[in-house]
Structure formats: C-alpha cells, structure tokens
Amino acid sequence: MLYPNLIDAIGHTPLVRLGLGAERGVEVYAKLEMNNLFAMKDRVAKQIITEARRTGELAEGAPIVESSSGTMALGVALVGSLLGHPVHIVTDPRIDRVTLSKLQALGCQVHVVPAMDDRGWQGARLTRLNQIMEENPGAFWPRQYENPQNPAAYRALAEELLADLGPVDVLVGAVGSGGSLCGTSRVLRQSEPDLYVVGVDCVGSVLFGQPDRPTRLQSGLGNSLNPENLDHSLIDEVHWLNDREAFGATRDLAREEKLFAGNTSGSVYRVLGAMADRAEPGVRIVGILPDRGDRYVDSVHDDTYWSEKQLTALPLAARPRQVLAGAEVDRWSYQRTSPDAPRPAFVFVESNTTGTGMLALRIAAQAGYEAVLATGDPDRYPGLAATGATVVDCDTNDVDDLRQAVTKALDLGRITAVSTTSEFYLVAAAELAIATGLPAQSPAALAGCRDKGLLRHTLQAAGVRQPAFEVVRDADQARTAAARIGTPCVVKPVDDSGSTRVVRCDDVEQAAALAAEIIAVGTNGRGQPTARAALIEQYLDAPEYSVEMFGVDGEHRLMGIVEKTVTGTPNFVESRHIVPADLPPQSAAELVATVRAALGAAGLERGPSHSEVKLTASGGAMIEINPRLAGGLIPELFRLATGVDLLAAQVAHAAGDEPALPEGFTRYAGIQFILPGAAGPLDRVDGVEQARRVEGVERVVVTASPGAAVAPPTDAYGRIGHVIATGNSRAAVTRALDTATALLSVQLRADRVEGPAPTAS
Numbered sequence: 001m002l003y004p005n006l007i008d009a010i011g012h013t014p015l016v017r018l019g020l021g022a023e024r025g026v027e028v029y030a031k032l033e034m035n036n037l038f039a040m041k042d043r044v045a046k047q048i049i050t051e052a053r054r055t056g057e058l059a060e061g062a063p064i065v066e067s068s069s070g071t072m073a074l075g076v077a078l079v080g081s082l083l084g085h086p087v088h089i090v091t092d093p094r095i096d097r098v099t100l101s102k103l104q105a106l107g108c109q110v111h112v113v114p115a116m117d118d119r120g121w122q123g124a125r126l127t128r129l130n131q132i133m134e135e136n137p138g139a140f141w142p143r144q145y146e147n148p149q150n151p152a153a154y155r156a157l158a159e160e161l162l163a164d165l166g167p168v169d170v171l172v173g174a175v176g177s178g179g180s181l182c183g184t185s186r187v188l189r190q191s192e193p194d195l196y197v198v199g200v201d202c203v204g205s206v207l208f209g210q211p212d213r214p215t216r217l218q219s220g221l222g223n224s225l226n227p228e229n230l231d232h233s234l235i236d237e238v239h240w241l242n243d244r245e246a247f248g249a250t251r252d253l254a255r256e257e258k259l260f261a262g263n264t265s266g267s268v269y270r271v272l273g274a275m276a277d278r279a280e281p282g283v284r285i286v287g288i289l290p291d292r293g294d295r296y297v298d299s300v301h302d303d304t305y306w307s308e309k310q311l312t313a314l315p316l317a318a319r320p321r322q323v324l325a326g327a328e329v330d331r332w333s334y335q336r337t338s339p340d341a342p343r344p345a346f347v348f349v350e351s352n353t354t355g356t357g358m359l360a361l362r363i364a365a366q367a368g369y370e371a372v373l374a375t376g377d378p379d380r381y382p383g384l385a386a387t388g389a390t391v392v393d394c395d396t397n398d399v400d401d402l403r404q405a406v407t408k409a410l411d412l413g414r415i416t417a418v419s420t421t422s423e424f425y426l427v428a429a430a431e432l433a434i435a436t437g438l439p440a441q442s443p444a445a446l447a448g449c450r451d452k453g454l455l456r457h458t459l460q461a462a463g464v465r466q467p468a469f470e471v472v473r474d475a476d477q478a479r480t481a482a483a484r485i486g487t488p489c490v491v492k493p494v495d496d497s498g499s500t501r502v503v504r505c506d507d508v509e510q511a512a513a514l515a516a517e518i519i520a521v522g523t524n525g526r527g528q529p530t531a532r533a534a535l536i537e538q539y540l541d542a543p544e545y546s547v548e549m550f551g552v553d554g555e556h557r558l559m560g561i562v563e564k565t566v567t568g569t570p571n572f573v574e575s576r577h578i579v580p581a582d583l584p585p586q587s588a589a590e591l592v593a594t595v596r597a598a599l600g601a602a603g604l605e606r607g608p609s610h611s612e613v614k615l616t617a618s619g620g621a622m623i624e625i626n627p628r629l630a631g632g633l634i635p636e637l638f639r640l641a642t643g644v645d646l647l648a649a650q651v652a653h654a655a656g657d658e659p660a661l662p663e664g665f666t667r668y669a670g671i672q673f674i675l676p677g678a679a680g681p682l683d684r685v686d687g688v689e690q691a692r693r694v695e696g697v698e699r700v701v702v703t704a705s706p707g708a709a710v711a712p713p714t715d716a717y718g719r720i721g722h723v724i725a726t727g728n729s730r731a732a733v734t735r736a737l738d739t740a741t742a743l744l745s746v747q748l749r750a751d752r753v754e755g756p757a758p759t760a761s
C-alpha cells in the first residue's frame with residue numbers, strides 16, 4: 001500500500017479472526033495495532049502532534065518532551081522527529097533495551113532519571129520533565145493522560161473496524177490512559193449503542209478502584225494515578241490479571257495464535273477467551289492488541305526473568321471470577337460496572353434445616369451477591385422464599401446434574417462462591433466449586449471424613465489417638481468386633497449425622513442387632529445411598545469437647561473449644577454445650593494438638609471444621625471430624641461469647657475473602673436443649689415465660705409445634721427446643737441453664753401424660 005510519508009502510514013492495521021470461539025460460531029477478531037510502525041500509540045502521537053501544530057501550540061521546530069518508557073515514547077519519537085522537532089523522552093532505568101535502542105536510533109534525547117522520589121518513579125520523571133520544559137521555552141508536552149486528542153486519535157481505529165467488519169458487539173481493550181478503549185468505544189457507540197465495552201487492567205492498578213501495588217511488573221496498562229482520559233461511564237466490565245496470568249497469556253498468544261506480542265496484548269487475548277466462552281453464537285468480539293513482543297524478550301518471554309521474579313508463586317486463575325465492587329483482587333477477576341448488571345452469584349448446595357442455612361443465604365445476599373440455592377427439594381426449607389434467593393432446581397445427589405443445572409442457570413464466571421450448610425452436600429459442593437474453577441477443599445478429604453470408618457483408618461495410619469474400632473458390614477462381623485473391642489461399646493453408622501443411630505451397647509448381641517439395623521438402611525434422609533456399614537468402637541468414659549477450627553491458607557486456626565454434654569444412656573443426644581470450655585491450659589493444648597494432627601491426617605486444608613474429641617486420662621482421643629461449621633447452634637454461642645458470626649466467616653471465606661474469626665471470648669455462652677421425657681403428642685411447654693426471666697437467659701425457644709409427636713430423643717432431631725444463656729463464668733451460665741430448665745415442663749396431649757422436667761444431664 002502506497003503512502004506519501006510515514007505519518008500517513010500510521011494506522012490501517014490488519015484485523016484478523018482468531019481461533020477463539022470459532023467452534024461455537026462466536027467471532028473473535030484481533031485488531032493488530034502491533035503492526036503500526038512502532039505500536040498503537042503512533043496513532044496518538046500523530047493526532048496530538050499534528051493537532052498541536054495546527055493550533056499553533058507546537059511551533060515549527062519547537063522541542064517535544066514526553067515522559068514514557070513505552071509505546072508513547074516511540075510514537076512521539078517517530079512523529080515528532082519526522083516533523084523536525086527535537087524530541088526529549090524522560091524515562092527511568094526500568095526501560096527495556098529494545099525501546100531505548102529504538103529511541104536513540106531515531107535521534108531522540110533520552111533522559112533516564114537515576115532514582116525515585118517520594119512519589120516513586122513517576123514523580124522523579126515528572127520533576128525532570130518540568131525541568132526540561134523550563135529549560136526549553138516553547139517546548140510542547142503531549143500529556144497523553146489528559147489531552148483529549150489521545151482518545152480522538154482512535155476515531156480512525158473505530159472507522160477502520162466499522163469499514164472492515166460492520167457492527168461489533170463487544171470491544172475489549174487494555175487501559176493505561178484510557179485513550180484507546182474510550183476513544184474507540186465512543187465512536188462505535190454512536191452507531192451501536194449496545195456495544196459492550198470491556199476494559200483490561202492489572203492487579204495493583206488504581207484505575208478501577210484497586211489499591212496501588214507499585215511492585216507490579218506489567219507495563220502499558222494499569223496506572224498509579226487516575227487519568228482524565230479514562231471515562232468510566234463507557235466501560236461495562238473490567239478485568240484484572242496478575243503478572244503471572246498476563247505474561248502467561250502473552251506466551252499462550254504466541255504459541256496458540258502465532259502473535260508474538262507484549263503483555264497488554266496477552267491480557268486482552270486472555271479476556272477475549274473469557275468473553276468468547278460467555279458469548280452466544282454469532283456474537284462479534286474485537287480485541288485491540290497494542291504492541292509487539294520484541295520489547296519483552298528479556299521479561300515476559302524470558303524464563304530467567306520468570307524465575308528471578310518468582311512469577312509462578314503468584315496465583316493463577318483458569319477463569320475470571322466476578323467480584324463485588326470494592327473487593328481487592330490478586331488474580332484474574334472481573335467486575336460489572338452497571339448497577340443493574342447481574343451480580344456475582346453465591347451458590348449454596350442444599351442447606352441444613354436448622355435455620356442457619358436460610359440465614360447463610362441472607363448473609364450472602366446482604367454482602368451483595370445473588371444468593372442461589374441449588375436444591376432437589378425447595379419445599380424442604382421453610383422460609384426459603386423470604387430469603388429472596390434464586391432457586392436452581394436439580395438433582396443435587398448427582399454431581400453432573402448439579403453442575404450442568406448451575407452452569408446453565410449462571411454464567412461460569414458469575415459463580416463467585418460455592419458452599420453448603422448441609423453435612424450431606426459437602427462433597428457435592430466441593431466438586432461443584434472445582435468444576436467452576438473455584439478453590440475448594442479436596443472432595444476426597446471431605447469424603448474421607450464423612451465416612452467415619454475411612455476416617456478411623458486414616459487416623460490409625462497417622463498414629464492419632466482414638467478408640468479401638470472396627471468397620472463391619474453384617475451382624476456376625478459386628479458380634480466378633482464387639483467381642484474383641486469389649487463392652488460397653490459404641491455402634492454407629494459410618495455416614496450419618498446428628499448422632500442418628502449412635503448407641504452405647506452393653507452387650508455383644510445388642511451391638512450385633514444394632515449394626516444389622518444400620519446396615520439394612522440403604523438410603524439416608526436426603527435420598528443418598530448409604531455406605532451400608534457400621535462402626536463398632538470402644539466406649540471411652542471421658543468428657544467430650546468439640547474443637548472448632550477454621551482453615552485459612554492451609555493453616556488451621558483455633559476458634560475455640562466447646563464443652564459438650566451428651567445423654568449417652570444409651571443414645572448420644574447432645575443436650576448441652578458451653579463455650580468456652582473451662583479447661584486447664586495443658587488439657588486444652590492436648591485436645592488442640594490431637595485435632596490438628598487429625599485434620600492434617602485427613603487432608604483438610606480450608607474452611608471450618610468441628611471436631612469431637614474426648615479428654616481421657618492419657619490425652620485427647622478423636623471421635624470424629626465434621627468438615628463444616630458446628631451445628632447445634634454452637635455458632636450462635638460463639639456469636640454471643642465472641643461477637644463474631646461464624647456463618648458470616650464461612651460465607652466470606654467461600655467467596656475468597658479473609659474471614660473474620662474469633663480472637664478470644666468476652667463471656668461464656670451455653671445452650672440447653674429441651675428433651676421430652678415421655679412419648680406422645682405435644683400439647684405445650686409450660687414455664688417458658690418464667691424461664692425467660694431467669695438472669696442470664698437470652699432466649700427460650702420451643703421448636704416443636706403443638707400436636708407434634710414427641711418422645712425421649714435418640715438423636716439431635718428429637719430435641720424440641722432450647723434455652724440459651726450467657727454469663728461471666730461457666731458457673732453463671734450453668735446456673736442460668738439449670739434454673740430455666742427446671743422451670744420448663746413438657747405437657748403432652750390426650751392422656752396428658754406429664755413428662756418429667758426436661759433432662760439437663
């Protein structure tokens with residue numbers, strides 16, 4: 001193509017279709033601004049300098065001064081020196097040798113400032129630039145960050161796109177000054193008001209509200225200042241990539257598309273991929289690729305540089321995660337800027353039925369997420385409608401169906417967190433999290449805790465103290481095991497919850513009968529197949545505690561120890577909890593050490609865990625690990641005694657935020673469950689008002705409705721209410737619970753059998 005001079009040859013860059021999205025009929029194009037004489041900013045230099053010459057702001061032969069280490073310096077050097085202006089480029093030692101060579105070869109004066117000032121390199125460069133301006137009266141400074149001719153330079157780019165392609169649906173561009181993306185989209189929007197504009201920034205740049213990280217390595221995009229040329233109102237979505245992700249994407253761009261480019265092109269390429277994945281067939285997406293790879297041979301494209309900068313230590317996201325406004329990001333993430341854009345989604349897989357499940361949905365919604373409940377049975381959850389949560393109806397017991405339903409209902413990237421408040425869906429939630437590219441506890445580790453028999457074997461192999469045990473699959477095995485272990489022994493299903501069918505057996509035949517009963521149950525209350533196995537274990541006559549931990553960054557942080565009271569004759573119904581447990585420091589340390597060893601052996605790394613452990617004369621002995629928050633309103637006791645909401649911590653942590661965890665107790669809190677002493681239809685519980693007036697009592701709640709069939713409970717589900725009390729000592733809480741409990745009496749209907757006062761064992 002013939003041009004009368006180099007300046008006229010600027011622009012007219014190729015537009016090429018990439019392979020991305022092609023198999024789904026999505027059209028992705030790259031505007032190869034890297035094919036300019038130097039790079040994209042040749043356009044800006046041409047526009048700013050010719051306009052300044054036209055208005056007279058830049059006199060014939062007057063010097064041009066610019067602060068830049070990159071494409072703007074090259075553009076100014078090209079256009080300015082070609083038009084006969086002396087060109088001064090102020091830069092710093094981080095300039096790459098290719099750019100430095102090019103600038104020097106063109107005959108510019110390159111001023112390399114030797115040190116940062118209190119405003120960093122940028123400040124030192126501006127000081128030097130001002131000095132040069134003073135020394136050269138009439139000198140012209142293009143000021144790309146605020147000069148409106150910067151965005152105006154991209155009218156030509158937009159017109160080239162329209163001429164080559166016609167309408168564009170999505171435009172993706174890196175943002176440094178904002179000139180290219182805002183200038184191009186402003187023109188395109190005149191003919192296409194629905195154009196969706198996606199900005200690409202880097203982690204640690206302030207352009208879209210992230211905190212400044214001056215150590216970031218990416219060049220070209222990002223900024224420590226907010227440039228006037230960035231018009232946020234034009235941008236619908238912004239993506240951030242960290243240095244590893246941006247540089248890795250640049251290398252992928254070379255390998256996959258044969259485009260040897262700089263890091264801003266790499267980041268744009270990565271985002272184009274995500275937009276293509278999200279787009280419907282027929283959608284036309286254009287990305288602007290600003291410069292070539294030659295300036296980056298010693299950095300982005302160099303393995304030694306990667307290892308020097310320890311780039312592989314940075315996180316690497318396979319997909320971007322939509323984050324809330326104000327969230328700080330450290331890996332590929334995105335935000336939608338329009339207030340009515342879909343919010344990031346927080347998906348819960350089923351829920352517990354104790355009420356905290358519905359509360360968790362509300363907490364997620366209050367934090368700004370779209371709360372979503374994936375469930376096979378919405379009717380199971382009273383109060384679900386009132387939470388405003390979106391319901392994805394699917395077979396949650398089939399992980400494939402769950403994944404398909406959730407990813408059909410929500411864009412993959414919108415799924416910001418996956419969690420559950422149900423014991424029975426821990427593995428499914430972790431699998432869904434992994435399938436959607438989110439960090440998760442290993443499903444195998446969760447499954448290895450959910451199956452108490454497997455856990456016993458794991459703990460045994462790791463040498464963690466625990467009762468003698470055997471997993472049995474029929475009555476004969478149970479008989480032999482009980483005889484070997486000795487009676488009394490405890491018999492339980494390997495995979496239920498809430499102490500269901502956990503029984504102390506005083507003789508071998510009883511153990512065999514109970515095991516047979518357990519093994520005969522093929523499906524649990526959630527319609528899942530059971531393991532059809534029972535655990536026979538040694539009965540340890542020792543006080544029981546639960547150790548509440550929270551795994552953050554691979555470290556299990558202790559939240560507190562709970563003193564537990566279980567009925568234990570013969571069932572193990574948890575009747576009372578008190579936090580914090582009043583334990584001598586050495587006993588507490590022993591329990592915590594036992595639990596830490598158990599968690600490590602089980603391979604648990606992240607999120608809450610509720611571990612039950614007995615304190616025997618010779619130290620802690622593990623009973624079980626529940627890789628979730630404690631039930632039984634223990635989180636409520638923590639809230640009262642520490643001021644910290646553990647459910648909110650779970651929600652925050654699942655969404656990738658640092659959870660606020662308890663840092664000590666300000667008082668004691670306890671709960672006493674109301675346990676009917678006789679069977680029959682419930683009439684009422686007397687004494688509730690008097691119990692509420694007891695000093696220290698926070699609340700008295702009866703959960704069973706009149707007419708409900710009640711009985712002395714054999715598991716957690718048979719409890720019919722509770723009393724919660726707080727106080728400054730364990731004794732005060734115990735007194736309050738005892739006094740309140742003594743005032744309550746469970747009245748049954750019909751023959752009006754009067755139950756004894758609820759057990760407070």
Ligand SMILES: Cc1ncc(COP(=O)(O)O)c(C=O)c1O
Nearest residue numbers: 175176177178179180220264290
């Ligand atoms: C290589 C490269 N890519 C992208 C950009 C960002 O473009 P803009 O300043 O138009 O926002 C720049 C800006 O300097 C750049 O040098």
